Amino acid sequence: xxxxxxxxxxxxxxxxxxxxxxxxxxxxxxxxQDESISxxxxxxxxxxxxxxxxxxxxxxxxxxxxxxxxxxxxxDLTKASEARLREIRGNDISMIFQEPMTSLNPVFTxxxxxxxxxxxxxxxxxxxxxxxxxxxxxAVRIPNPKARIDEYPFQMSGGQRQRVMIAIAxxxxxxxxxxxxxxxxxxxxxxxQIFDLLRDLRRQTGTSIIMITHDMGAxxxxxxxxxxxxxxxxxxxxxVQQIVKSAxxxxxxGLISCVPHIVADVTAKRQELTEIPGIVPxxxxxxxxxxxxxxxxxxxxxxxxxKRPDEMEFENNHKSACWxxxxx
Amino acid sequence: MGxxxxxxxxxxxxxxxxxxxxxxxxxxxxxxxNISFSVERGKTLAIVGESGSGKTTAAxxxxxxxxxxxxxxxxxxxxxxxxxxxxxxxxxxxxVQVIFQDPYSSLNPRKRAKDIVSEPLExxxxxxxxxxxxxxxxxxxxxxxxxxxxxLFPHQFSGGQRQRIGIARAxxxxxxxxxxxxxxxxxxxxxxxxILNLLRRLQSDFGLTYVFISHDLGVVQHMCDxxxxxYMGKVVEHAERTALFSKPRHPYTKALLASVPSVERTVLxxxxxxxxxxxxxxxxNMPKGCRFRSRCPYAQDICAQSDPxxxxxxxxxxVACHFPL
Numbered sequence: 001x002x003x004x005x006x007x008x009x010x011x012x013x014x015x016x017x018x019x020x021x022x023x024x025x026x027x028x029x030x031x032x033q034d035e036s037i038s039x040x041x042x043x044x045x046x047x048x049x050x051x052x053x054x055x056x057x058x059x060x061x062x063x064x065x066x067x068x069x070x071x072x073x074x075x076d077l078t079k080a081s082e083a084r085l086r087e088i089r090g091n092d093i094s095m096i097f098q099e100p101m102t103s104l105n106p107v108f109t110x111x112x113x114x115x116x117x118x119x120x121x122x123x124x125x126x127x128x129x130x131x132x133x134x135x136x137x138x139a140v141r142i143p144n145p146k147a148r149i150d151e152y153p154f155q156m157s158g159g160q161r162q163r164v165m166i167a168i169a170x171x172x173x174x175x176x177x178x179x180x181x182x183x184x185x186x187x188x189x190x191x192x193q194i195f196d197l198l199r200d201l202r203r204q205t206g207t208s209i210i211m212i213t214h215d216m217g218a219x220x221x222x223x224x225x226x227x228x229x230x231x232x233x234x235x236x237x238x239x240v241q242q243i244v245k246s247a248x249x250x251x252x253x254g255l256i257s258c259v260p261h262i263v264a265d266v267t268a269k270r271q272e273l274t275e276i277p278g279i280v281p282x283x284x285x286x287x288x289x290x291x292x293x294x295x296x297x298x299x300x301x302x303x304x305x306x307k308r309p310d311e312m313e314f315e316n317n318h319k320s321a322c323w324x325x326x327x328x
Numbered sequence: 329m330g331x332x333x334x335x336x337x338x339x340x341x342x343x344x345x346x347x348x349x350x351x352x353x354x355x356x357x358x359x360x361x362n363i364s365f366s367v368e369r370g371k372t373l374a375i376v377g378e379s380g381s382g383k384t385t386a387a388x389x390x391x392x393x394x395x396x397x398x399x400x401x402x403x404x405x406x407x408x409x410x411x412x413x414x415x416x417x418x419x420x421x422x423x424v425q426v427i428f429q430d431p432y433s434s435l436n437p438r439k440r441a442k443d444i445v446s447e448p449l450e451x452x453x454x455x456x457x458x459x460x461x462x463x464x465x466x467x468x469x470x471x472x473x474x475x476x477x478x479x480l481f482p483h484q485f486s487g488g489q490r491q492r493i494g495i496a497r498a499x500x501x502x503x504x505x506x507x508x509x510x511x512x513x514x515x516x517x518x519x520x521x522x523i524l525n526l527l528r529r530l531q532s533d534f535g536l537t538y539v540f541i542s543h544d545l546g547v548v549q550h551m552c553d554x555x556x557x558x559y560m561g562k563v564v565e566h567a568e569r570t571a572l573f574s575k576p577r578h579p580y581t582k583a584l585l586a587s588v589p590s591v592e593r594t595v596l597x598x599x600x601x602x603x604x605x606x607x608x609x610x611x612x613n614m615p616k617g618c619r620f621r622s623r624c625p626y627a628q629d630i631c632a633q634s635d636p637x638x639x640x641x642x643x644x645x646x647v648a649c650h651f652p653l
Contacts, residue, residue: 042516143606157607187378187543189604214517217546217589244591258521260550262588266573270550272528273521277399279486280516 003030004208011070012053021283023231036209044280046232047212051178056085056093091121093172094169098181104153110164111149117171121293136167159190178210190232195221216256228252231281231292238318248320248328250297299324332369332537333505337362338400340389357611359385361561372538374552382561383541391424424453425498429510431490435482441493442478446573449501467496488519507539545588550571557581560608560619563638567645577641577652579624626651
């Protein structure tokens, strides 16, 4: 089966004062029809940049795709014109952002904002778009959609605003939905509701989801495959359960064990959390021919400082870019 | 180990203008409604709840840092914390310090790190410059910052390092109680672990008592000795750590625990049905009876009539519910 989305050797460069830095360095991955994958990593590792590149929304004149292909449905998006990208965005690939407070326009009602997508992409009439918008609000489980459709974003709670964002993103039944930290600004009970909603909508519409997050728990709930990013490079990729059980990259292991996960049987004893010392390197370090995680890694050897590790493959398409992946 | 901090019937109200009304009586928003809790010396009490539940307001009322109208009794080591004069406040602030949530906005950008850390010493204690310097050196070592970083400005530090400065500042006067207001929620996951480990190490080194506010139940489970769960200004459950996490008795606590995404998928499936729906009620127009009833799967007629009191169930577990689980 040909994949829905295929990213090959993608390299994105950002212009900084100190020179050009590769924020995404040789990234390849595929997304199948009806599959859900998740990007995980700390801030500054290039997760959002990947999403923006797929959407064709890299910051103008600062970021550019230097090499590689993004093939969606047989079409290379890196070569597509701005007009073609406008057609694809919101129609075939759409995105929900982290901040539901700031990503809606405060001076339009939510109904107008949902209808805008439908009128632009599907050329619906004003009344038809309005009617569909009400159906969409109902689908994202906002109570009393007929009345709420004329409300402004400030009249809704954070969770409801994120539901409106989801309604806008799903209005044209896109093939791919990119969710960039969709719940970090929300409370846990609301987060659970939003995850529940996304799962149900996915089952109904068959949309593939790319979720960006830093929460391993959220990944385990939402995705089948996971890609761990570190400093613009793919550290590890594979099925979620397999990686949670036996990660083959020290960074992934650190990410899983540094968070105090809630456990069912609580005992009086508590262990110290595993620390990943230090922080993500600055942009100036990106692109060096060495393992960029070496400075924070407890398993580092001399080889790590000389050459960037090659990707090694294990069963079930599990890949790890670490020199000692086999031993881990 | 006796009780160090005791809070009884704490209520915090804010005057707000009624929507659209320029005249007439002021409305009051009761952010914290008649809550009681206590913390033992050297232990950690966690206050958990969603945003708007009043957890931060309750804790800041302890440090006398709220603008609202505060009533109730609060005692530290038997001394009242309510109605202090300027001198009393100064003495109290030496013993109660706060670590704030956002390390980006809680440090003065125009001051050097050492001046930020020594500020509480200068304003609260009368000690010589030399003594201040030694204390600052010790604090920098205690929180894991290098001595040569003393002269840097906040913008030259990373988020985790800034939070270390905030912790050093809170430790400066050797307080008994530190209120940690979501100390790690603005930090990256890998850095969170560094700060949480540091906080626990400092607790045993300095014999600190923490009031730890968080919405992250994983962090709470790791840090606390006892927990108070707040919902819409009320404490709905107050229990020891093991009791609360292994056997929550209030439906809200149970739902909160079930909402946390887990890497162990098995736990999750069976708890799926206890997800709660809808949004919390309007705090200006609180419904009669139990505040959780509109979202509670077990609600019955009596829940709409009377507000359940926080009552003792087992030795160390208090629950405010008519039908505890």
